[in-house]
Amino acid sequence: MSTISLTKASATMARRGTWHRxxxxxxxxxxxxxxxxxxxxxxxxPLLTPYDPNVGxxxxxxxxxxxxxxxxxxxxGRDIFARLLFGGRVTLGAAALALTVATVVGxxxxxxxxxxxKWFDVFSEWTTSLVMALPTIMLLLAVRAAVGNILxxxxxxxxxxxxxxxxxxxxxxxxxxxxxxxVDAARVSGLxxxxxxxxxxxxxxxAPIIINAALTAVVAIGVQxxxxxxxxxxxxxxxxxxxxxxxxxxxxxxxxxxxxxxIALGIVNVALILFGNGLRDALEDRPAAQGGKKxxxxxxxxxxxxxxxxxxxxxxxxxxxxxxxxxxxxxxxSADGISTVVHGVDLAVRPGEVLGLVGESGSGKTQTAxxxxxxxxxxxxxxxxxxxxxGQDRAKxxxxxxxxxxxxxxxxxxxxxxxxxxxxxxxxxxxxLPLRHTMGMSRGEAKAKALALLERVGIADPERxxxxxxxxxxxxxxxxxxxxGAVSCEPKVLVADEPTTALDVTVQAEVLDLLRSxxxxxxxxxxxxxxxxxxxxxxxxxxxxxxxxxxxETGDVAEIFAAPQHPYTRMLLGSxxxxxEPRTRLVDSEQPLEASV
Amino acid sequence: MSENLLEINxxxxxxxxxxxxxxxxxxxxxxxxxLAKGETLGLVGESGSGKTTLGxxxxxxAPVTEGSIIFEGRNLATMTRQQRRQMSxxxxxxxxxxxxxxxxxxxxxxxxxxxxxxxxxxxxxxxTRIAQLLDRVQLPADSGQRLPREFSGGQRQRVAIAxxxxxxxRLIVCDEPVSALDLSTxxxxxxxxxxxxxxxxxxxxxxxxxxxxxxxxxxxxAVMYRGEIVECxxxxxxxxxxxxxxxxxxxxxSPVPNPAEQKKRREERKALSL
Numbered sequence: 001m002s003t004i005s006l007t008k009a010s011a012t013m014a015r016r017g018t019w020h021r022x023x024x025x026x027x028x029x030x031x032x033x034x035x036x037x038x039x040x041x042x043x044x045x046p047l048l049t050p051y052d053p054n055v056g057x058x059x060x061x062x063x064x065x066x067x068x069x070x071x072x073x074x075x076x077g078r079d080i081f082a083r084l085l086f087g088g089r090v091t092l093g094a095a096a097l098a099l100t101v102a103t104v105v106g107x108x109x110x111x112x113x114x115x116x117x118k119w120f121d122v123f124s125e126w127t128t129s130l131v132m133a134l135p136t137i138m139l140l141l142a143v144r145a146a147v148g149n150i151l152x153x154x155x156x157x158x159x160x161x162x163x164x165x166x167x168x169x170x171x172x173x174x175x176x177x178x179x180x181x182x183v184d185a186a187r188v189s190g191l192x193x194x195x196x197x198x199x200x201x202x203x204x205x206x207a208p209i210i211i212n213a214a215l216t217a218v219v220a221i222g223v224q225x226x227x228x229x230x231x232x233x234x235x236x237x238x239x240x241x242x243x244x245x246x247x248x249x250x251x252x253x254x255x256x257x258x259x260x261x262x263i264a265l266g267i268v269n270v271a272l273i274l275f276g277n278g279l280r281d282a283l284e285d286r287p288a289a290q291g292g293k294k295x296x297x298x299x300x301x302x303x304x305x306x307x308x309x310x311x312x313x314x315x316x317x318x319x320x321x322x323x324x325x326x327x328x329x330x331x332x333x334s335a336d337g338i339s340t341v342v343h344g345v346d347l348a349v350r351p352g353e354v355l356g357l358v359g360e361s362g363s364g365k366t367q368t369a370x371x372x373x374x375x376x377x378x379x380x381x382x383x384x385x386x387x388x389x390x391g392q393d394r395a396k397x398x399x400x401x402x403x404x405x406x407x408x409x410x411x412x413x414x415x416x417x418x419x420x421x422x423x424x425x426x427x428x429x430x431x432x433l434p435l436r437h438t439m440g441m442s443r444g445e446a447k448a449k450a451l452a453l454l455e456r457v458g459i460a461d462p463e464r465x466x467x468x469x470x471x472x473x474x475x476x477x478x479x480x481x482x483x484x485g486a487v488s489c490e491p492k493v494l495v496a497d498e499p500t501t502a503l504d505v506t507v508q509a510e511v512l513d514l515l516r517s518x519x520x521x522x523x524x525x526x527x528x529x530x531x532x533x534x535x536x537x538x539x540x541x542x543x544x545x546x547x548x549x550x551x552x553e554t555g556d557v558a559e560i561f562a563a564p565q566h567p568y569t570r571m572l573l574g575s576x577x578x579x580x581e582p583r584t585r586l587v588d589s590e591q592p593l594e595a596s597v
Numbered sequence: 598m599s600e601n602l603l604e605i606n607x608x609x610x611x612x613x614x615x616x617x618x619x620x621x622x623x624x625x626x627x628x629x630x631x632l633a634k635g636e637t638l639g640l641v642g643e644s645g646s647g648k649t650t651l652g653x654x655x656x657x658x659a660p661v662t663e664g665s666i667i668f669e670g671r672n673l674a675t676m677t678r679q680q681r682r683q684m685s686x687x688x689x690x691x692x693x694x695x696x697x698x699x700x701x702x703x704x705x706x707x708x709x710x711x712x713x714x715x716x717x718x719x720x721x722x723x724x725t726r727i728a729q730l731l732d733r734v735q736l737p738a739d740s741g742q743r744l745p746r747e748f749s750g751g752q753r754q755r756v757a758i759a760x761x762x763x764x765x766x767r768l769i770v771c772d773e774p775v776s777a778l779d780l781s782t783x784x785x786x787x788x789x790x791x792x793x794x795x796x797x798x799x800x801x802x803x804x805x806x807x808x809x810x811x812x813x814x815x816x817x818x819a820v821m822y823r824g825e826i827v828e829c830x831x832x833x834x835x836x837x838x839x840x841x842x843x844x845x846x847x848x849x850x851s852p853v854p855n856p857a858e859q860k861k862r863r864e865e866r867k868a869l870s871l
Contacts, residue, residue: 181698185760188656189712190685199711203702360779361750504643504806509850509866531780534852537859557856575784576854577809582832583791586784586813 021282028278031271038268042088051079053086053238062254071260074243075250080260083238088264090239094155095220101159102220103213106166107205111197113167114174121171128164136161136223141232149234158223162216169212170205177204207283214276218269225265240265318348322525323372323493327385330367330376330549340383342367343549349493352523356536356557358572359546368546369497369529373412374402390492407438411491415498417478421470427454427481428466431488438489453484457514476507480514487518494519494526500535512538533576537561545569601667602767602800603632603655608664608674610647610654624650626824627664634767637794637801639815639832641808641847647824648804652770655802656690657681669767686716686764693773695753699745705731705756706741712763730759734789751782758789762797770802775810787814808851812836820844845869 022028041048051069056076063073071080113121136158143157177183177200186196227233228241235242240261247257318324330342342364349355359365370376372387374394387394390409394402406412414420422430431453432446441449447466454462457480470478479499486494499515500508516539519526528540536543536557544554545568553566564570580586608628611621624647632638642648653659655666661674668688673681692698699708706727713723731740734755745753754774761769771790775783791814793799805811811818812832819829820841828841839845849866853859 180700181692181694182700184653184656184658185690185692185698185757186700186711187658188685188688188690189760190682190715191711192682195715199703200700203700360781505808506643506846506850509852509863512852513863532852533780533854534859537854537856538852538863561855572780573854575781577784577787577813578854580813582813582815585788585791587781587788 022279025278025282027274028282031274031278034267034271035275038088038264038271039092042085042092045082045085045089049079049082049085051082053078053083054236062250064256072254072256074246074257075254078238080243080257083243084240084260084264087238087240087243087261090151090237091221091225091241091265092268094151094224094239095217097152097155098159098162098220098224099213099217101156102162102216103166103209105160106163107170107209109163110167110170111174111201111205114171115178115193115197115201117175124167124171128167131161132164134161137227140223140227144232149232151233151237154227154233155220155224158220162219165216166209166212169208173205173208174201177201207279211276211280214272214279218272221265221269318350320350321348321388322351322390323347323349323527324388325368325372325385326388328368328371328387329383329385330364330371331381331383333379333381338381338383341549342371344385345546345549345551347527347544347551347554349525349527351492351525352519353542354519354526354528354540356540356543357527357529357546358531358533358536358543360531360572362548363546364549365529365546366497367549369495369527372527373410373495374406375412404438407434407489407491409491410493410495411486411489413479413482413486413494413496413499415501417475417482417502418470420482421478423470425469426466427468427470427473431466431481431485434485435488449488450484453488454481456518457481457484458510459484476503476511479503479507479511483511483514483518487522487524490522492525494524495529496526497529498531499528501530501532508535515539533561533573545572600633601631602634602636602669603630603802604665604667605630605651605655606665606667608651608654608666609662610650610659611662612660621662623662624659624824625654628824628826630819630826630829632768632800632802635794635798635800636817637803637815639811639818640802640804640821641806641811641818642821643806643847645823646821648806648821649772650824651821652690652772652802652804655768656688656770657684685712687767689761689764689766689769691754691757691761691769691771691774693776695750695757695777696745698757699753701745704742704744705736705748708745708756709741709760709763712760716764726763730762733762733793734759749782750778751786754778754782754786755789758786758793762793762799765797766799768800768802770804772804773806774803776805776807783810790814808836808848820847 022032056078057073058077060069060073060077061075063069063077065072069079069081071084073079074083109124113124139161140154140157143154147153180200183196183200186200191199225239225241225244228235228239229244229248231245233239233241235245243261244258247254247261250257325345325347328342328345329340331338331340333339345364345368347355347357347368357365357368367376367380371380371382372389376382389405392405394405397405421427428447428450431450432443435441435446435449436443439446451462451466454465459465459477459480465473465477465481473481483499496515500511503511512535515526518524526539528535530536540557542555543557543560544551545560545566546552547568553560553564553569555565560569561573564573575586577586605628608625609623610625611623613621628651630638640648640651650659654661655673657673657676664674666673668684673684676684706724709727709730710723713726718726727741728738731738736752736755736759740748740756745756748756757774774790775786778786787810790801790803794801801814803811803814815832817830818832818835819826820835820839820843821827822843828835828839828844835844836848839848846869849862849869853862
């Protein structure tokens, strides 16, 4: 018993966040209240109206709205308001039946197929496809012809027909969740499959199912009312669809009859869709990462101003720099104004020099590199400072010239080689495009140059790689291809963002060798972003150490390794395992637990 | 060899390939390993070497095609799922990615309570144990009510370690537990692993691609390459003076955080490959 209550408690806990956000979305909340009121009104119909929906008073036939009949009466003298309320029971109840059948069948089979796969998955996939191929109305007509005009049977069949939507949705999500490490961890913790599904899998499926249910309800209502409107249902029972059917008959006599059931259907459908959208928004609107890093604009400005006044600038120290970043500040909009992630960074890279930009996650090193490349996300804001590339202040260039800088003067090597190659084009197509576009080469020239480049970056069979698609080559090869692409237009500055982090060490060593030889051969400057001090020691001439969006120390590689000045640099180097006595403490327990990692 | 906690004999793992009549992929081709009580065995190799599959096979998350995995005298490979589940208090895991190894919808307390409640621990006892565990992994006592997303990578990994410790296991399989962490965080988590071993006598099967990490934490090291163990021995010996050419290649390729030394190593590596 206690375990059941635990499961329930955890489910409500998990749900609280979403419900909470949903209740703060005005549109979704309004929709939810509206739906609730409508359902309540149909349930409480006998209390709200004295009329029987099926008993007509002939004297009142086609009565206009008034104190006796609030919304008027139909051709048989039946009260419209009463028929709307009682009819809502039938329309909404039938839709609810179809929806329940669809959800229960679809979700259960989806869970099973997704979690266990194998023959059941194959079987259910075939069945699903078959059911989806059947046209809804035809199917319902066939059922009506076979078993007669019975509403609940039609609705169960409709539910079964709508179940594949739920099945597919559930199955897809479950297949994703099944491979999550927390499901593996739960398995190792000794949880049975039933418990894993209840605790971990259902939680992930729940919200999308609710959204899908809201939209499927619209379909169910539409189909059910549509059948009645066509006169294919039992016209003896009041429902919104039957009302529409009757209104159609009297369209020229009393067009207003069409209005009321139409409005009722409209309101319910719009409310359902708004609720679905609201829930989706509530789920997507994850709260931003919390923490003490946020600063208000004012504070950031003040901090930057303080830094600006700190005497000598990099520009004075490195007069011949090919890439110069001065006082760069980057911010992102956040709940409390602007949160600044880079606070006045100064960098200078000389021609033919490799500058390492090191720091831990969240230090702002990647943001700095992206701003140099003009690749910051759209919502990012450059709050101040300048970036000068090859003597040109980028902010002062028109957009076209700015773009031209990329490729010709500035090139980029990313961290994830695979996701930076377009899977739908061959390596050759991706390599020759910039050559023809930027360098103005002909097709033949570009191909010859691309093949030469592929050979230069150490690819054994350039012709074959040239004709390969990205998924046909290994990660190491992909990185070589990207390096070939980066140097193809003979840039002066290469920005490499963790270029070897995703690679195995043996491949990393080869890629670093390649970068070094290309850099020496072409006299390129490289800005290398990395967290790996081994890589820094291998390839960099100078290092800049970043922490919390600031550069805390810059210097010659040998000097920094031999005699780090800033406490943060000392702490980082002190965390290295190299030359440490194995199986001894690495961090002095006297040292304060910085940021309590 | 009764003092061995874990004995892996001729372990073969095959994964079926997609498509009819295709030969299965042999991820592990006859692995032999022993792990003593309270010992750390480092398992090092590059991507695709099968090191993660070996760890998962021990945990019952990867199939065993041939061979045996003897844990405390009982063969894990022939156990039913029911029996496997009973082993959860002996055998635990810490995964690489602290972001996906904790259910984002569950509070820290619920995550830590899960293994305890499965074993029938009462709610009150579970709460006491959770407080102990949080203290043990040096997380603030009020962490229980918070969700994983409120914690940094290092803190999440501490939660994952606390979950693994909850039932006082004899062996924890650590699958790249520090690879996703920053340098300074890595140092603190490695310290925590060592400290916990000293206090509880737990054994680790420590999987990593990083020779330096494995050297630091392990008593013995096994090197994997293409589903086989190519070298196994004393940690210092394997990671400083390896015998197998592959291990030597691995060592030479790992950059040293010292410019002068790295230059020397680079030249040695070039000489080796020529």
